[in-house]
Amino acid sequence: MRPVYLDNNATTRVDPEVVQAMLPFFTDQFGNPSSSHDFGASAGAAVRKTRLQVQTLIGAEFDDEITFTSGGTESDNASILSALEVMPERIEIVTSAVEHSAVLTLCAHLEKTRGIKVHRIPVDRHGRLDLDSYKAAVTSRVAIVSIMSANNETGTIFPVVELAELAKEVGALFHTDAVQAVGKLAIDLKSAAIDMLSLSGHKLHGPKGVGALYVKRGVRFSPLIKGGRQEGNRRAGTENTPGIVGLGVAADLALKFMDDANTRVKALRDRLEKELLQRIPHTFVAGDLLKRLPNTANIAFEHIEGEGILHFLNREGIACSSGSACASGSLEPSHVLVAMNIPNSAAHGAIRFSFSRNNGEEDVDRVLEVMPGIVKKLRDLSPSSPARSEDFNRFQVWATTQPRPPFPVKENAMRSCFAESCAIDVTDILARLKSLSAAEEFFAVLGISYDPKVLNVSRLHIMKRMGQYLAEEDFAGLPDGVIAARARATLERAYEDFATSSPLTHRVFKVLEEHDPDKPATRDHTFVPFDSILRRFGTE
Structure with a gap:
C-alpha cells in the first residue's frame, strides 16, 4: 500500500537537493561561522549566501534584514516581545482570533503576567478578518500588530499589506507570521509597510529547526536570546550552519517551482473538494474559497469526530490532520473553526488536507476511494448523526x-x-x-x-x-x-x-x-x- 502524505501544512518532506547541500557542513565544512580560520570562513560564506537566498524569496531590500532563528515560533515571539521592549509606553497588542498558538499563547501569557491588553480581532464564517473591528483596535496605544499572512488550518489569506498601512498610520509596528505563505505566495517586502515577518524552513521542503525573521532596516529591535554578537546582535548563539544552508536551497527551489507547483496543487485540491462534496452529504469546505492558499483544503464532515476519521485514514496509509499539528491531541474543536462560528457538529469533524509539489492525482484517487466508507462507518456509530x-x-x-x-x-x-x-x-x-x-x-x-x-x-x-x-x-x-x-x-x-x-x-x-x-x-x-x-x- 503506497503511503499518501497530505499534511504538508504541518511539515514537508526535505527535498533531496536540500539534503545534499547540507551534508558537507556536517563533515568537511563544519567550522563555526564566527571563527577567523578557513573552516569558519567557509561556514560564514555559506550563511551569507543563504541570507541572500532568503532575501530574494521574500523580496527584502537588504540582506542584513534577515536574521536566522530556530523557526516560526521563535521568530513570532521575538517580534512581539521586542516591540513591547522598544516601545514600553505602548501596552496593547492587536492580533486575530485565528492566529497560530505561537502568537496566541504568548499574548495570553502577556495579558496574565504583564497586564498587556490584547485585541483579538474576530473573523467571519469564511475566516476573513473583521476590518471594522481591526480599524477600531489599532490606536496609538498599540505597540505591535501581529496578523498571519495565511491561516495554517483553512488557508485563508489576509490582506497584510493593507493592514500594515493602517498600523503605520498610528506608529504601531506590524508583524506577520508568514510561515504558511512563504514559498506558496509571491512576497515583495520592498514596498510594503511590514516591519517584521516570520518564516520556517520545514514548511517549504527545508530542514526542521531553522527559520528566519525579517526585520526592516531602521526598525528598533531587542533580541529575545541574548549573549554573543551573532546575527547582527539580533540573535545570540552559534548559527546552525547545516540547517541554514538547507533553508537557502529550499528557498531557491521554492522560488523556482512556485508557479508550476501552485497550478498543480490547486487543481488537485479543487478536484478533491469537488468530488468529496459530491459523494458525501452533510459536508462543506471551511475557509475563504476565493482568497486562500492553493494547497489547503479544510473539509468539515458533520456529525462525526475528526480523530476517528484520522484513525481510519491512517490505517489506509493516508496522513492528514484535524486542527494544527501544534494543537493535536486536544479534545476541543479547532479554535480557528470556533472563531469562524462553525457549528460544533461540523467543527469536530473537520479535516485538513494540505498538498505539496510532491503530490499527484493518485493521492487524490486514494482518498476518494476510502473516504466515503470511513465517513459512513463513523456516522453509523455517531450519537450526533441524524x-x-x-x-x-x-x-x-x-x-x-x-x-x-x-x-x-x-x-x-x-x-x-x-x-x-x-x-x-x-x-x-x-x-x-x-x-x-x-x-x-x-x-x-x-x-x-x-x-x-x-x-x-x-x-x-x-x-x-x-x-x-x-x-x-x-x-x-x-x-x-x-x-x-x-x-x-x-x-x-x-x-x-x-x-x-x-x-x-x-x-x-x-x-x-x-x-x-x-x-x-x-x-x-x-x-x-x-x-x-x-x-x-x-x-x-
Whole structure:
C-alpha cells in the first residue's frame, strides 16, 4: 500500500537537493561561522549566501534584514516581545482570533503576567478578518500588530499589506507570521509597510529547526536570546550552519517551482473538494474559497469526530490532520473553526488536507476511494448523526428528569457524554479484537486520539488498561450469548475507567460546579452507571 502524505501544512518532506547541500557542513565544512580560520570562513560564506537566498524569496531590500532563528515560533515571539521592549509606553497588542498558538499563547501569557491588553480581532464564517473591528483596535496605544499572512488550518489569506498601512498610520509596528505563505505566495517586502515577518524552513521542503525573521532596516529591535554578537546582535548563539544552508536551497527551489507547483496543487485540491462534496452529504469546505492558499483544503464532515476519521485514514496509509499539528491531541474543536462560528457538529469533524509539489492525482484517487466508507462507518456509530438523534433525545429527556442531572443539560456537553455512554454500540468490535488495536478502534469511534505521541498520561493509561482487559478474554468457539455477556463485562470495566479518568470528566466537573458552586461535583453525580445505560437503551 503506497503511503499518501497530505499534511504538508504541518511539515514537508526535505527535498533531496536540500539534503545534499547540507551534508558537507556536517563533515568537511563544519567550522563555526564566527571563527577567523578557513573552516569558519567557509561556514560564514555559506550563511551569507543563504541570507541572500532568503532575501530574494521574500523580496527584502537588504540582506542584513534577515536574521536566522530556530523557526516560526521563535521568530513570532521575538517580534512581539521586542516591540513591547522598544516601545514600553505602548501596552496593547492587536492580533486575530485565528492566529497560530505561537502568537496566541504568548499574548495570553502577556495579558496574565504583564497586564498587556490584547485585541483579538474576530473573523467571519469564511475566516476573513473583521476590518471594522481591526480599524477600531489599532490606536496609538498599540505597540505591535501581529496578523498571519495565511491561516495554517483553512488557508485563508489576509490582506497584510493593507493592514500594515493602517498600523503605520498610528506608529504601531506590524508583524506577520508568514510561515504558511512563504514559498506558496509571491512576497515583495520592498514596498510594503511590514516591519517584521516570520518564516520556517520545514514548511517549504527545508530542514526542521531553522527559520528566519525579517526585520526592516531602521526598525528598533531587542533580541529575545541574548549573549554573543551573532546575527547582527539580533540573535545570540552559534548559527546552525547545516540547517541554514538547507533553508537557502529550499528557498531557491521554492522560488523556482512556485508557479508550476501552485497550478498543480490547486487543481488537485479543487478536484478533491469537488468530488468529496459530491459523494458525501452533510459536508462543506471551511475557509475563504476565493482568497486562500492553493494547497489547503479544510473539509468539515458533520456529525462525526475528526480523530476517528484520522484513525481510519491512517490505517489506509493516508496522513492528514484535524486542527494544527501544534494543537493535536486536544479534545476541543479547532479554535480557528470556533472563531469562524462553525457549528460544533461540523467543527469536530473537520479535516485538513494540505498538498505539496510532491503530490499527484493518485493521492487524490486514494482518498476518494476510502473516504466515503470511513465517513459512513463513523456516522453509523455517531450519537450526533441524524440516524441516532432519536436515541439522543430519549437520553436527554431521561437525564434531565433526574434529581441531580448526571450530565450537563447543555446540548453540546451532553452529546459528548452521550457518546461515552453509548460505548456498548461497539461490543461487536471488542468481541472480535483482543489486543491494543481494539482499544484504538474503540477510542476512534468515540472520536478520541489513541496515538501515544499525542496522548496525555491519563488517556494513555486508560487505553493500556483497556488493551489488558481485552487480552484476558478468549471468545473462540463460544456461543453468541456468552460472547455478548463477556464482551459486555469487558466493556463495562473499560467504561468505568474511561468515565472516571477521562479529561472530559474534569470539564464536566467544572460545568457542574459552576451550575451549583455550593455542591461540588463528584464522579457519582457525573456519569450514569453502566448497567443503567444498558437498561435505558434496551440492551439487556
